[in-house]
Amino acid sequence: MSEHIDSIKTYTLIFLALLALTFITSTVAYIDLGPLNIVVALVIAVTKMLLVALFFMHVRYSTKLTKIVVAGGLLWLAILLLLTMADFVSRGWLAGT
């Protein structure tokens, strides 16, 4: 199994991208976007997570099995969030009765 090594340039670019996204997060925190506040914050967070996983953690160049493991972890997180939200979202449905 050959190890892929990214160039210094790629690492620097990713690092700068992460810094930029952090800057955006803190700047956006001062602007009230209403219901979009949480959406913007989460989109930025997920993007940063993907950059770290794909490049710094080398998932992009890893074997299929590693990719399956990463996808499995995300799928399980989705199960936790989705089924918990199934409760929270539908809790008020009976309020009128």
Add this chain to the structure above:
Amino acid sequence: MITAALEEREHYLNASYGLKSWLLTKDHKRIALLYLGTITLFFALGGLFATMIRIELLTPQPDLVSSETYNKLFTMHGVIMVFLFLVPSIPATLGNFFLPIMIGAKDLAFPKLNLLSWYLLVAGGLCTLGAMFAGGVDTGWTFYTPYSSTYSNTYVIATALGIFIAGFSSILTGLNFIVTVHRMRAPGMTWFRLPLFVWSNYATSLIMVLGTPVLAVTILLVGCERLFHIGIFDPALGGDPVLFQHMFWFYSHPAVYIMVLPGMGVVSELVATFSRKRVFGYGFVAFSSVAIAVLGFLVWGHHLFVSGQSVYAGMVFSFLSYFVAVPSAIKVFNWTATLYKGSISYDTPMLYAFGFIGLFTMGGLTGLFLAALGIDVHVTDTYFVVAHFHYIMVGGTLMAYLGGMHYWWPKMTGRMYPEGWAKLSALVVFLGFNLTFFPQFVLGYLGMPRRYHVYPPEFQVLHVMSTAGASVLAVGYLMPLVYFLWSLRYGKLAPANPWGATGLEWQTSSPPPTHNFEEPPVVTHEAYDFAALLEEAQVG
């Protein structure tokens, strides 16, 4: 003289001596024995708390302990038995010892990580025991908020920290098993030649790795709220108490399968060996373990039917909970089908396997009662639930653990245990278990709530039966402890394959050499191929 004969050959037990050779060992077999000693101590302690609970419940009045002490007793019983005994029980002892040997490997993939995981269990256990000696904890093993995060004046943080640390032991064991099964199988050991014990431990490991971190996060959040008043679960701080239950049961329901799946693996081995037949529907039994691991993550909401969870979510969780019964039933039916026309022998391990099949089936079927939205409202937080999960965890897991211990004891120690005493102990455990827990189904259905030590006098007869059963059960558990220890010195020497079983672990000597095999094994036939074994014996 016997000892002298055993000492002639070098094996993992006499390869080196001294405390250091054990405490710094990287041999998975020695680490398994370290685990065995540790969890036996935890089991004894958890059992002591159970004994005090049962003695208190002999009479309707509070006479042995106060309400506060009683709350601490059932909490410590649950915490120790679940997190420090049942979760590590089969994987960390029998799994640790036999998973590498069964796939023809020299050790686990990460031997140092394996040792670290034992130290983490000990550290977690000491932390929890420290909390206990300092004054205990009274939240119940489930640590429900906001009681645990705001109101309880007991040692919640210290106990939870112990569980947090022990959780990492479980994650590391899971990780080690997964990598070992993927990377270290002997030549010819394909996935569909793996013994079913390996399949079930693999499925268990998936749950350990995917579920346990969520428990760790949940514990940290309780700590944040309790120490720094950050509102997560407490409504007064803007939190949601039901969120705790979602997160807790996201781990703790699959944890039930962490406890029972390895037991199912043991039973598959026992049923095959003592029926002298390949397990009927091998592929179905193997995949049903994985199906249980996956489906087990979709059902946690059935613990929240009366906790203020939305009725619609409740309906979804109820529906999904029924699904888990399917792979469990596949296993039970396939074990039964394996017995059909098998050449059955009633050795001690098989008696435990029979016990498991019957008791697990009762535990599983009463689980369906609890997954039904309507019935669950009636029996929530009653002794019906207590009886149900003890049928799974004690009637299931513990029976399988004891069955496995008897089955593999000759391999682990090189000694045979006294068969007559062992058969008697299996019978005593089975009778004692049913006398303890069957009355609890009736008690619960009649309305006896769990976690109360004062109850209406009309329940006393059933409580007395249950306590009487518990004392029988205690005798049943003490017997193996005594004769196993006795056998270490006086037991007959065990041959390499005392049961005529097929697995790779029976092809190496008893006890095995440090690197498990004299020659690296090559696998040429599928698991449980008794015809091939017979042929080899005839050729030999």
